[in-house]
Amino acid sequence: MAAVGLLVLVGLQVVGGWVAAQEAGDAPASIVGPCSRTGDKKACVELLSGIPEARKATTVGPLAELYLRAIANHTTEAKAMATKLLATMKGKGVPPVCLQQCTASVDTLSNALAAFFSASADVNKKYRDLDGFLVGFLKQPPICMSACPIRSCDMEEVTIADKFHQAWKMLGRMTQFSGR
Numbered sequence: 001m002a003a004v005g006l007l008v009l010v011g012l013q014v015v016g017g018w019v020a021a022q023e024a025g026d027a028p029a030s031i032v033g034p035c036s037r038t039g040d041k042k043a044c045v046e047l048l049s050g051i052p053e054a055r056k057a058t059t060v061g062p063l064a065e066l067y068l069r070a071i072a073n074h075t076t077e078a079k080a081m082a083t084k085l086l087a088t089m090k091g092k093g094v095p096p097v098c099l100q101q102c103t104a105s106v107d108t109l110s111n112a113l114a115a116f117f118s119a120s121a122d123v124n125k126k127y128r129d130l131d132g133f134l135v136g137f138l139k140q141p142p143i144c145m146s147a148c149p150i151r152s153c154d155m156e157e158v159t160i161a162d163k164f165h166q167a168w169k170m171l172g173r174m175t176q177f178s179g180r
Helices: 018-023 029-035 041-049 060-089 097-117 123-139 143-147 155-178
Strands: none
Touching: 029 041, 029 060, 041 060, 041 155, 060 097, 060 123, 060 155, 097 123, 097 143, 097 155, 123 155, 143 155
16 A cells, blocks of 8 residues: 555546535535545645636546645745855764754655656656655655754744745645554
8 A cells, every 4th residue: 555645646636525625615626525535624625725727626636736835835945045155064074963963865856756746647656656766765864854954044944944844744644544
């Protein structure tokens, strides 16, 4: 069974009720249904409701991709910041440990999501590949998640760590779909 159930639900028609939509304000049942199976229904509904394309979705597949795109945006921003910060530190000794660890974590996640979005037309394969990656990635939190930021981090390092933490938290919400 897949560890990231949202990814497994791709292609299933969401049959939501009027009551579910009422519980989530004006969010359509097509968003509320899948979000009700996450660890944080409210946060999921808020995120997806803010994306116009999500409000038009009639299946889980587009919602999964939009949710993953939001995670990818966090990693892209963090990766750009980390790359810039590392470039300014080049030749000035060993970069701070949190910057190194968070850069590596962001790179790993960013590369996996980029591969997902550039994958072939075989939808099932790209979701299986991403699911396989996430099973291993989420099993043991990276140092960036468990030990950073620390007091010696400057504001840029804290921001990079925070963006990774946000992406990690969003991934964690997705795993709730699988019932694990």
